[in-house]
Amino acid sequence: MLITLAKHKRKTAEQVLQHPSGDKRFKILDTHMKRHQFKADALIEILHRAQELFGYLDNDLLLYIAYSLKLPASRVYGVATFYHFFTLKPKGAHTCVVCLGTACYVKGADKLIAAIQDVARIKPGETTPDNQVSLLTARCIGACGIAPAAVYDGTVTPRQTPESAAEKVKGWLSHGPERAAAN
Amino acid sequence: MDLNELLQIKEKELAAQKPHTLRCCMAAGCMSSNSQAVKDGLEKAVADAGLSNQVEVRGVGCMKLCCQGPLVQADPAGALYERVTPPDAASIVGTLLGGATHVGKGDPHDPFFTKQLSIVLANSGVVDPERIESYLAADGYTGLHEVLHEMTPKDVVEGLVKSGLRGRGGAGFPTGLKWGTVAKSPGEKKYVICNADEGDPGAFMDRSVLESDPHSVLEGMAIAAYAVGADQGFIYVRAEYPLAISRLQTAIRQAKQMGLLGSAIFESPFNFNIDIRIGAGAFVCGEETALMASVEGKRGTPRPRPPFPAESGLWGCPTLINNVETFANVPAIIRRGADWFASIGTEKSKGTKVFALAGKIKNTGLIEVPMGTRLRDIVEQMGGGAPDGGRIKAVQTGGPSGGCIPADALDTPVDYESLTKLGSIMGSGGMIVMDQTTNMVEIARFFMEFCMDESCGKCIPCRAGTVQMHHLLTKIIERKATLRDLAKLEELCDMVKHTSLCGLGQTAPNPTVSTLRFFRHEYLELLQPDTHGPHGNGAVTQPPVPA
Secondary structure (H helix, E strand, C coil): CCCCCCHHHHHHHHHHHCCCCCCHHHHHHHHHHHHCCCCHHHHHHHHHHHHHHHCCCCHHHHHHHHHHHCCCHHHHHHHHHHCCCCCCCCCCCEEEEEECCHHHHHCCHHHHHHHHHHHHCCCCCCECCCCCEEEEEECCCCCHHHCCCEEECCEEECCCCHHHHHHHHHHHHCHHHHHHHHC | CCHHHHHHHHHHHHHCCCCEEEEEECCHHHHCCCHHHHHHHHHHHHHHCCCCCCEEEEEECCCCCHHHCCCEEEECCCCEECCCCHHHHHHHHHHCCCCCCCCCEECCCCHHHHCCCCCCCCCCCCCCCCCHHHHHHCCCCHHHHHHHHHCCHHHHHHHHHHHCCECCCCCCCEHHHHHHHHHHCCCCCCEEEEEECCCCCCCCHHHHHHHHCHHHHHHHHHHHHHHHCCCEEEEEECCCCHHHHHHHHHHHHHHHHCCCCECCHHHCCCCEEEEEEECCCCHHHHCHHHHHHHHCCCCCCCCCCCCCCCCCCHHHCCEEEEEHHHHHHHHHHHHHCHHHHHCCECCCCECEEEEEEEECCCCCEEEEEECCCEHHHHHHHHCCCCCCCCCEEEEEECHHHCEEEEHHHCCCECCHHHHHHCCCCCCCCEEEEEECCCCHHHHHHHHHHHHHHHCCCCCHHHHHHHHHHHHHHHHHHCCCCCHHHHHHHHHHHHHHHHHCCCHHHHHCCHHHHHHHHHCHHHHHHCCCCCCCCCCCCCCCCCCCCCC
């Protein structure tokens, strides 16, 4: 299989195949792929696990998965970029997901976003330059009974106001400017 | 496992029941309001009061009134405690000894509860979703036993046809007919898929069913598999529902251990396995052909139908796809009979429908009502109307594929046909109430933005059309549009509706079309006078008004 690849690609492929380079996360990923018998239809499950382990999916990791599952790299890249859940860029230390479902929207989720944007100076989908906070939006987290809802570092928090959201994000940012001042 | 063992487990579970039960809601809504700590607090308070032999603290699924969570209900007294905090636990346990409590009490006789008729949600808030014994005590899996030992697959399909059950995912296709088609399709290998990719913003019924009563869905799928001759099932769940995924995993494991899933179920030759497939945040995967592509590990893009999944679905095999709520109806239909089910609802829409009531309304939460209930009864009596003295302006059903029903049409009964007539759809069951502060043009743009983002890009009308319609709606909101733009918007709506490949594109214009129909004045107020008419003579052009 390797012989058919272009020379420069072969080099990448060899590096990738040798990946169990001490990083234990690759071993965990291998076990997971083995459980799915390296079947191509488990690709989405495996990408989920990979993102859980590494936080995001970089090209190297996608190539590794492609070779393990005997899939073209284009197919793996295509799937990873099609679904919103997968991210190809690293996230900040903290994540704030604001639900933009209809119920939350009707109850003012757009104002939450505006408040957070003011504080963190980032748009939805971006991360602060100091890698502290990522602001994301969700299409509906199914918590419509307690709208507007936001998810701070994986914890669903009910009935948010622009003030409470801004305060939460400010708390995460607080060591940022201090560090800047110390420098 | 045979019937005797099943009944023994049931009796053992019932015999072990303590005189008092404190049911604590452990569904995602209440969990986010700290109900785990409330449950731990209640357990500790019971132990401290030395009542461990008298009182059971049970974590249950959704207790429906989500806005007042965390909820705790005491049995057999029936008192419903709202917005319970962990320190309240001791005083709630104290009431069992005759004490008083300051914790706010809800009224279980409020129309919100009394007007409900529970079939799908019958176990929700009653059984412990993490213990299969709890489901067995509520007659769980007896329907599957009956089907395997006393009915032929043909009987099951005929029963379903007779019950009049229609798909609860939105389109309302007769379930019995679908099962019959898959059963008749030739093929060695067949599949059953449960569509739990509840992507409509504002809908959370499927999440609640999976979190509160996962076994009823598994049992429904097993009955369907027997009826159509499948031996492998998949449940496609959104990644946004981690709790539902973990409860399903627990439920499947327990059912396998007890021999209720796997090989030789109930000592019959019937084998059935269920695997979970986790979605990755693509709304289009709710469309059945896109969902199947995603189960196969590919990009979730739809393909033209026919062939329908019933003939050629997953890996080219005949495949049955039903929604969570559809499957959850099945065990009850088998247990209580098709005639009983057919006696509920209207002539063409049988049974009940679960709605997620949310938005600008006093009581938000889950409701299950017989088909044919008037919308007014739902939003005004059960929902308690708009909060803070507001006035209900419209009710949105069907999410981005549905439409807005104006307040003066609230006397419409809820069934598939009536809602379609109003330009909306039943949809999966999200019901968002809007009051006078909601701008309908912005709502139309909100949904168009949603469809624009979620369009998979395969067909041009949807990919390019949604972008252009969003652009026109933005232009209207920014007060830069003229009547000509409005005419262009209506033309585009019509084109996208009739030429898109899948349901997403075909229904994407619905919110815009329905708001244009009922709230046209809001659009007109935002328009600029068209001083540069088609011939530059300053004449104002009138757009064609649809009938």
